[in-house]
Amino acid sequence: MTTGIVYDPIYLEHRIGTHVESHSRLIAIMDLLNEKKLFENKNFKLIKPRKANLDQIKYVHEESLINEVKEVSKLAEKTGHIQSLDLDTSVSAKTYEASLYSVGGNLQGLDEILKGNIDNCFATVRPPGHHSNSYKCAGFCIFNNIAVAAEYLFREKDIKRVALIDWDCHHGNGTSDIFYNNSKSENSDVVMFNSHQDGRTLYPGSGFIDEIGDGRGKGKMINFPMPPRAADDVISIFFDEIVSPVLNEFKPEFILISAGFDTHWTDHLTGMGWTYQAPANYLKKIKTIAKKYSKNR
Ligand SMILES: [Zn+2]
Incomplete structure (x- = not known):
């Protein structure tokens, strides 16, 4: 059985200061996997993510939410300061980009499974998604990765x-x-x-x-x-x-x-x-x- 591990350094670019949902979580995971020489083991395969397209994000999110993430990311870039979507959900200059890759990493993992290249997959992605609903980002989350993934299977993969x-x-x-x-x-x-x-x-x-x-x-x-x-x-x-x-x-x-x-x-x-x-x-x-x-x- 082969397990895919989705990862790309783009996920470190959602960089939100001392916030507990820190990019260092993924660094720690990848350091351990590399130390264990996991990717030299034929039962594991590193999967490079792609960017999800906006039609796919819209499977579960309203356009207003998508635009808000995009605009607030731009503001973070322009001001050089971390911005907020709510009291505990922060945005950096690259959050919008990283979020598209976070969803896209899940979709790429599904594709690799459906093509038979791997049997199952762990998506080492961020920002996370499970607190975001159709119209509101919340609780450290931006786009709802798992919800888009489910709709992708329904709408594009029968x-x-x-x-x-x-x-x-x-x-x-x-x-x-x-x-x-x-x-x-x-x-x-x-x-x-x-x-x-x-x-x-x-x-x-x-x-x-x-x-x-x-x-x-x-x-x-x-x-x-x-x-x-x-x-x-x-x-x-x-x-x-x-x-x-x-x-x-x-x-x-x-x-x-x-x-x-x-x-x-x-x-x-x-x-x-x-x-x-x-x-x-x-x-x-x-x-x-x-x-x-x-x-x-
Ligand atoms: Zn939690």
Whole structure:
């Protein structure tokens, strides 16, 4: 099995000072992968991203949001100062450009999978996206990478059923909002599993069990809020009792994951009790479903 790793130094150019969503996250990841000589191993392949085009960004975002990111990036360039889209979402001169490559990195990864060059893929990209909805960037996020990726599969690749799994410590409220009534593409079906620290104790304060989707999406939005300090075992229970039975019925053709790692017990912004083993165990279980229904994708 070959795993693609999407990366390009353009992702370091979304450079927002001392902000916690720092470019140094990606430097640390790539340094470790290089130290482990990962790219000399034939089971891994470095994937160079491309730029997503504006029609693709518009699959999920309003033009006003796209223009705002573009204009604020220009302002950052002109003034030489970091600008803000909201209290915690910052923009540098290259944010707009990096954001197009962030989405495009996901699309390139999907293409490589569909061409059979790799089996699955990890997108080491930034800026992140899961808090941005159709009309508003929020929570360190610019374009919603995973939402555009799902719509790309529906609109350009004839895929009908995509499962979204968001295991970031914060509720993926932007992605949930975009797919709350399911995909707007005809004959396309999304089921989304959100696991996160209880919204009563953490940003963005949503993702409760009664948020189940609406219209064509009713029952397909699944939220699993976890109490602060919850340990590794909770996610295995969620998979065994909820994710697995639902996916065995849904039979996804593709599984896309928002893989945040801020559930770790040492994270300063959150209050969970996970070790690194929790997402590893969860992924191992998810891969059994991918093997069964979605050609390991
Ligand atoms: Zn997070």
